[in-house]
Amino acid sequence: MNNLTNQQKGSLMAFIGVMFITPDSLLIRLSNIDTWGMLFYRGAIPFVVVLIGLLLFYKNNFLKALFKIGYPGIFYVISFSICNITFIISIQNTNVANTLLMVALAPMLSAILGAIFLKEKPDNKTWVAIIITFIACVYIFYDSLSLGNFYGDMFGLITSFGLACNANIARYAKTIDLVPAAVIGKSCVAIFAFFFVKDFALVENDLFYIPLMCVMCVAIPFVLVTIAPRFITAAEVNLFFLLETILGPIWVWMVIKEQPSNETIYGGIVIIITIAIHSLLAIKKTQTKTT
Secondary structure (H helix, E strand, O other): OOOHHHHHHHHHHHHHHHHHHHHHHHOOOOOOHHHHHHHHHHHHHHHHHHHHHHHHHHHHHHHHHHOOHHHHHHHHHHHHHHHHHHHHHHHHHHHHHHHHHHHOOOOHHHHHHHHHHHHOOOOOOHHHHHHHHHHHHHHHHHHOOOOOHHHHHHHHHHHHHHHHHHHHHHHHHOOOOOOHHHHHHHHHHHHHHOOOOOOOOOOOOHHHHHHHHHHHHHHHHHHHHHHHHHHHHHHHHHHHHHHHHHHHHHHHHHHOOOOOOOHHHHHHHHHHHHHHHHHHHHHHHHHHHHO
């Protein structure tokens, strides 16, 4: 990692993090737990797993690292917790396609917030990539869009704004390890969901699927995605999240034979090619600067 440029480090972390997220939709489909139970375990299990990892990493300095998060960490906890909760509320109250389309606004919102608060004006290729991928997302979800519910759509937009805030806060505080803040955020999510869970029991396949999902698709990615903005802009980090739009349905298709629509395939190809070209151009630009 020491031989890589910041652009390469950030892009690699964001890419790996999102790749771990892609089977998430499949594991959700395979599980039988209710929505609030899902949210509780997606908060509680990653909290425990990453907390143990931090204790092993920092050892006697863990409390020092925890208190070092400062005001940026406090804002990160709030934003991180809110967007985790509002995503579930949005899914419950509107069409899934509406929610995912709202979330697809995250790269654009990240770019705007970064330009306003961090004075990091995205270059032309980033804006082009954001616009192309957003249009591709509209194309993918167009047939599934409905008027939905105002509150559900609003919470989807809040989720998107929260993701943009998360990446920009992490970018602003790039000299601070905000993983402890994300861990606190996960505990807040679990505590909030606790009051709405009707049954905590995990039975049959859920005993395997839920822990696997919470570690592989939640714990590992949120650590990597929290660290990635130290090296690349918030907009670039959230751009990688759009890969889940195509790769998530492919996992579902391979395992439970649910055929993705032509719109998903064609739009997904556009998203993958756009992000690949953008990342390669960004890496090439940083290499040119260092030579």
